[in-house]
Amino acid sequence: MERRSFIRKAGASAATGGAILAAPAIISAQPTIRWRLASSFPKSLDTIYGAAEVMSKAVSAMSGGKFQISVHAAGELVPAFQVLDAVQQGNIEMGHTALYYFFGKDPTWAVATAIPFGLNCRQFQAWWYQGGGSQIFNEFAEKSAGVYTMLAGNTGAQMGGWFRKEVTSVEDLKGLKFRVGGFAGQVLTKLGVVPQQIPGGDIYPALEKGTIDAAEWIGPYDDEKLGFNKVAKFYYYPGWWEGGPGLHAIVNQKALATLTPEYKAILEAAAEQANGFMMAKYDAVNPQALKRLVGSGTQLKPFPRPVMDACFKAAQEVYTETNAANANFKKVSDHYFNFQRDQISWFRVTENTFDDYMASAKR
Amino acid sequence: MERRSFIRKAGASAATGGAILAAPAIISAQPTIRWRLASSFPKSLDTIYGAAEVMSKAVSAMSGGKFQISVHAAGELVPAFQVLDAVQQGNIEMGHTALYYFFGKDPTWAVATAIPFGLNCRQFQAWWYQGGGSQIFNEFAEKSAGVYTMLAGNTGAQMGGWFRKEVTSVEDLKGLKFRVGGFAGQVLTKLGVVPQQIPGGDIYPALEKGTIDAAEWIGPYDDEKLGFNKVAKFYYYPGWWEGGPGLHAIVNQKALATLTPEYKAILEAAAEQANGFMMAKYDAVNPQALKRLVGSGTQLKPFPRPVMDACFKAAQEVYTETNAANANFKKVSDHYFNFQRDQISWFRVTENTFDDYMASAKR
Numbered sequence: 001m002e003r004r005s006f007i008r009k010a011g012a013s014a015a016t017g018g019a020i021l022a023a024p025a026i027i028s029a030q031p032t033i034r035w036r037l038a039s040s041f042p043k044s045l046d047t048i049y050g051a052a053e054v055m056s057k058a059v060s061a062m063s064g065g066k067f068q069i070s071v072h073a074a075g076e077l078v079p080a081f082q083v084l085d086a087v088q089q090g091n092i093e094m095g096h097t098a099l100y101y102f103f104g105k106d107p108t109w110a111v112a113t114a115i116p117f118g119l120n121c122r123q124f125q126a127w128w129y130q131g132g133g134s135q136i137f138n139e140f141a142e143k144s145a146g147v148y149t150m151l152a153g154n155t156g157a158q159m160g161g162w163f164r165k166e167v168t169s170v171e172d173l174k175g176l177k178f179r180v181g182g183f184a185g186q187v188l189t190k191l192g193v194v195p196q197q198i199p200g201g202d203i204y205p206a207l208e209k210g211t212i213d214a215a216e217w218i219g220p221y222d223d224e225k226l227g228f229n230k231v232a233k234f235y236y237y238p239g240w241w242e243g244g245p246g247l248h249a250i251v252n253q254k255a256l257a258t259l260t261p262e263y264k265a266i267l268e269a270a271a272e273q274a275n276g277f278m279m280a281k282y283d284a285v286n287p288q289a290l291k292r293l294v295g296s297g298t299q300l301k302p303f304p305r306p307v308m309d310a311c312f313k314a315a316q317e318v319y320t321e322t323n324a325a326n327a328n329f330k331k332v333s334d335h336y337f338n339f340q341r342d343q344i345s346w347f348r349v350t351e352n353t354f355d356d357y358m359a360s361a362k363r
Numbered sequence: 364m365e366r367r368s369f370i371r372k373a374g375a376s377a378a379t380g381g382a383i384l385a386a387p388a389i390i391s392a393q394p395t396i397r398w399r400l401a402s403s404f405p406k407s408l409d410t411i412y413g414a415a416e417v418m419s420k421a422v423s424a425m426s427g428g429k430f431q432i433s434v435h436a437a438g439e440l441v442p443a444f445q446v447l448d449a450v451q452q453g454n455i456e457m458g459h460t461a462l463y464y465f466f467g468k469d470p471t472w473a474v475a476t477a478i479p480f481g482l483n484c485r486q487f488q489a490w491w492y493q494g495g496g497s498q499i500f501n502e503f504a505e506k507s508a509g510v511y512t513m514l515a516g517n518t519g520a521q522m523g524g525w526f527r528k529e530v531t532s533v534e535d536l537k538g539l540k541f542r543v544g545g546f547a548g549q550v551l552t553k554l555g556v557v558p559q560q561i562p563g564g565d566i567y568p569a570l571e572k573g574t575i576d577a578a579e580w581i582g583p584y585d586d587e588k589l590g591f592n593k594v595a596k597f598y599y600y601p602g603w604w605e606g607g608p609g610l611h612a613i614v615n616q617k618a619l620a621t622l623t624p625e626y627k628a629i630l631e632a633a634a635e636q637a638n639g640f641m642m643a644k645y646d647a648v649n650p651q652a653l654k655r656l657v658g659s660g661t662q663l664k665p666f667p668r669p670v671m672d673a674c675f676k677a678a679q680e681v682y683t684e685t686n687a688a689n690a691n692f693k694k695v696s697d698h699y700f701n702f703q704r705d706q707i708s709w710f711r712v713t714e715n716t717f718d719d720y721m722a723s724a725k726r
Contacts, residue, residue, distance in 0.1 A: 030427070061628035062425060064393075117725075120718060122485060122519075126646035129639060156485075157717040219713070238717035265424035269632035272639050276492060283489035287705035290712065302716055312724050341725065342650035348722040349653065350582070353665055354520040354601035355483060356719065359711040361675050362480075362704065 030260055035069045037249075038087070040080040040097035042200075043073045045222060047281045048247060051153040051274040052096035055249060058270035067263050069094060084109075084250065088145040093255040096152060099248050103182040106144060108328040111336055112137050114245035115183050116315040119336070121154045121244035121279055123343040128246065131339045140328055146253045150271035153247030153278035156286075158239035159223065160303055161216030162207065162232035167303065170310045179203055179215035183318065184241030190314040200226065207231040220289035221282065229298045236301050240311060247278065393623060398432045400612075401450070403443040403460035405563075406436045408585060410644045411610060414516040414637040415459035418612060421633035430626050432457060447472075447613065451508040456618040459515060462611050466545040469507060471691040474699055475500050477608035479546050479678040481699070484517045484607035484642055486706040491609065494702045503691055509616045513634035516610030516641035519649075521602035522586065523666055524579030525570065525595035530666065533673045542566055542578035546681065547604030553677040563589065570594040583652035584645065592661045599664050603674060610641065 037056065041049045049071075056069040074080035083095035084102050100113035119127055127133035128151050141149050161180070167173065174192035185195030196212050206212045208231040215232070216239060217223045229235070249271045259267065294300065303311075323330040400419065404412040412434075419432040437443035446458035447465050463476035474481075482490055490496035491514050504512050524543070530536065537555035548558030559575050569575045571594040578595070579602060580586045592598070612634045622630065657663065666674075686693040 058628065058632055062625055062632060064623075064625045117721065120714070120721070122642065122646060125639065126643045129643040130647035131643075157713045159713050220709075237713035238720065239713065240717065240720070243717050243721070260427075262425055262427045265421065266629075266632075269421055269425060269629075269636055273632055273635050276488065276635050276639065279485065280489045280492040280494075283485060283706065283709070284493035287709040290709055291705075300712060308720055309724075342654075343646065344721055344725045346583075346646070346650035346653055347718065349663060350520045350522050350600035350602065351483070352715075352718050352722055354603065354606050355710065355715050357601065357603070357671055358480065358483070358606070358707055359715055361672075362707045 030063065030066055030262055032066045033068065033259075033263070035067075035093040035255070036077060037069050037071050037094040037096055038074075038077045038083045038092050039071060040074050040083045040095070040101060042075075044225065045218075047221065047278060047285070048153060048155070049073060050281070051247065051278040052249070054277045055096075055152060055270045055274040058273050059266055062266045062270065063263065067266065071096075084145060084147070087147050087250050087252050090252050090254060093252050095250045097248060097250065098245065099149065099250075100182050100245070106328060107183065107322055107326060108140050108144075108332050110183055111329070111332045112141075112149060112246060112248060114242040115333070115336075116187050116241040116318075117312055118243050119340050119343065120347075121156050123340065123347070124154065124244045124246055125151070125275075126343065127336060127339045132335065133339070136332055136335050140332055141250075142253060144328070147250045148253055148256050149248045149250050150268060151246050152249040152271040152274040154275065154282075155218055155242070155245050155247075156279060156282055157244060158242040159216070159219050160236035160239045161214055162223070162228040163214040163234040163236055163301075164207065164210070164232045165213065166234055166301065167236065167307060169304065170307055173307070173310075176214060177212040179206070179212050180241070182241075183315075184216075186318050187241070187311060187314045190317060191310055204228065204231060219282065219286050220293055221285045224289045224293055229293050229296050233297070233299055234301050235293065235298045236303055238303070240303075240308065246275075249274065393426065393429055393625060395429045396431065396622075396626070398430075398456040398618070399440060400432050400434050400457040400459055401437075401440045401446045401455050402434060403437050403446045403458070403464060405438075407588065408581075410584065410641060410648070411516060411518070412436060413644070414610065414641040415612070417640045418459075418515060418633045418637035421636050422629055425629045425633070426626065430629065434459075447508060447510070450510050450613050450615050453615050453617060456615050458613045460611060460613065461608065462512065462613075463545050463608070469691060470546065470685055470689060471503050471507075471695050473546055474692070474695045475504075475512060475609060475611060477605040478696070478699075479550050479604040479681070480675055481606050482703050482706065483710075484519050486703065486710070487517065487607045487609055488514070488638075489706065490699060490702045495698065496702070499695055499698050503695055504613075505616060507691075510613045511616055511619050512611045512613050513631060514609050515612040515634040515637040517638065517645075518581055518605070518608050518610075519642060519645055520607060521605040522579070522582050523599035523602045524577055525586070525591040526577040526597040526599055526664075527570065527573070527595045528576065529597055529664065530599065530670060532667065533670055536670070536673075539577060540575045542569070542575050543604070545604075546678075547579075549681050550604070550674060550677045553680060554673055567591065567594060582645065582649050583656055584648045587652045587656055592656050592659050596660070596662055597664050598656065598661045599666055601666070603666075603671065609638075612637065 039052050043049050052071045056071050059067050078086040081101050083097045086092050087095045098113045100110035102109040141147050176193045178193050179196045179198045203215045402415050406412050415434045419434050422430050441449040444464050446460045449455050450458045461476045463473035465472040504510050539556045540559055541556050542559045542561045566578045
């Protein structure tokens with residue numbers, strides 16, 4: 001068929017109510033786009049970094065290769081902690097990051113990732129997708145940085161970290177040099193901990209030398225790769241400051257506005273696929289890593305209840321102070337904690353009871 | 364621009380390495396498609412039924428309206444329990460269903476939805492997406508019915524149901540007329556329960572008249588709509604036979620083969636969006652419904668531990684018998700339970716501990 005006449009036929013079909021539906025192809029017009037995405041993570045964190053690749057591949061597959069997003073590891077285009085700035089300035093169209101890295105700019109960013117004694121993974125997804133969380137947070141994100149954020153990953157409840165000595169009481173926290181940041185650092189400071197800011201790659205030697213007493217990272221799969229079990233014996237849980245941390249794909253608002261409705265829909269769907277991928281992947285790989293760690297002599301320890309309670313109390317103090325100082329934080333976190341209260345009242349019933357029964361029955 | 368010359372330019376751009384990337388549109392050729400999807404659910408189950416609509420809308424949005432899937436409630440095209448047959452025969456291209464409805468054809472179908480003392484929602488997603496579950500189950504689905512299945516929803520752990528009298532011991536199960544089906548019915552039969560098969564709409568009058576003693580349905584949000592709290596006082600948990608039931612979009616294999624790679628990718632992404640939607644929506648609406656039920660006088664009761672243990676033991680017997688009789692079931696369920704063992708060993712550590720702490724701290 002001569003191409004121009006085919007187009008005319010295709011164009012006619014819409015007017016005639018789909019009379020040629022059996023025809024193999026209708027002409028559409030979607031633009032070719034090349035975007036760059038800066039990840040805040042190294043390729044070695046294959047699960048977190050990999051989620052951005054999952055998103056990029058899905059966008060390409062759905063658009064027949066016409067919408068391409070190239071994924072760049074931390075440091076390749078911009079350093080890990082400058083991803084938000086770079087997207088805000090429009091130097092790159094997208095980023096993939098943990099928004100609590102920008103706690104220093106405004107603690108409100110942390111609500112979208114994880115805050116102490118917050119929502120677990122599933123509760124966070126309920127808040128974000130169906131509880132109004134995405135809307136209220138994106139109002140802040142647009143106003144503060146001209147970015148649109150999409151949930152694109154979760155690690156699940158993280159571990160509490162690696163400790164060279166046992167923590168048997170609240171007293172043991174006094175003077176403890178613990179590699180931990182953000183909100184958790186502020187909470188633990190109230191209990192005498194001296195928070196340390198150390199990049200992931202520098203934790204091992206610091207723990208080995210005893211420059212620090214403890215360090216938190218992520219969970220078994222990622223922690224094993226950094227070898228912390230060789231320099232600290234006790235592996236504590238739960239990481240109460242990260243009960244279900246969400247990772248986000250962030251998009252410059254002006255770049256987003258250039259997308260066709262089809263590409264916007266494709267990008268949202270791809271971000272949701274990345275979100276599902278990351279949690280499923282972590283759950284699939286963490287159990288074996290945990291077994292190997294325990295097999296190597298690692299001792300799993302729950303934080304003692306009095307330590308948890310002291311941290312919980314200190315967290316409420318930090319929230320009270322932060323609310324008083326920051327209206328953005330108060331608005332978004334009030335919404336989040338109201339949602340959490342209901343979630344917990346519901347999860348306590350059938351969900352937690354089922355999980356706890358299975359944990360005891362399948363020993 | 365005269366249209367034909369524009370096409371020539373567009374065609375040239377690929378060869379010249381994207382030199383005209385700034386041009387607004389490149390011609391593509393994706394076909395116009397109209398598919399029909401039969402849901403096994405009525406519109407009144409707006410969360411479950413709604414997930415198929417979410418999927419359909421996403422497919423339309425991503426394809427610029429060219430790939431349309433019309434969603435039909437149970438009974439509109441085919442009855443609820445004939446959805447699999449209709450998709451297998453190619454009378455309709457797609458269905459949205461709970462595959463355990465086809466337990467009678469082969470109990471292996473149930474593994475993709477929920478089986479007694481099985482995976483919770485998140486563990487199920489890990490098995491399906493990253494643990495090899497989708498692959499091993501789809502081998503069975505293709506061989507048995509020529510369909511491809513995609514995860515497209517989850518209700519979370521369901522409630523154990525509405526009981527007119529308290530269940531205080533295993534003895535109380537003897538002779539109990541309980542509206543419950545499939546695997547759970549087989550398990551409970553071993554403990555003297557007389558399982559009843561009653562469509563959702565007929566449960567209320569049966570409970571009211573005392574024709575049955577108890578009935579399970581879904582959870583607070585859906586159960587409240589049917590008014591069970593008016594005719595049964597005790598609301599038991601957990602629904603151990605449905606710890607995280609997955610709903611599926613199913614596609615006739617021959618229809619699937621007609622899709623372009625772009626449309627296949629779009630359909631997979633849309634199913635994942637439906638999957639995320641349903642769980643988030645249930646979690647967002649269940650807490651308020653539970654509050655209203657408790658406010659109306661409903662008494663929440665956990666099944667006593669000896670009852671749970673007796674059911675667990677009876678379930679293992681049913682699995683042993685089913686494995687002996689059905690090689691498909693043995694293959695798929697062995698894979699599932701191996702995965703579960705690892706999941707539980709991991710969830711027991713940080714995830715359950717975090718959830719349990721939050722449930723007690725936020726009272």
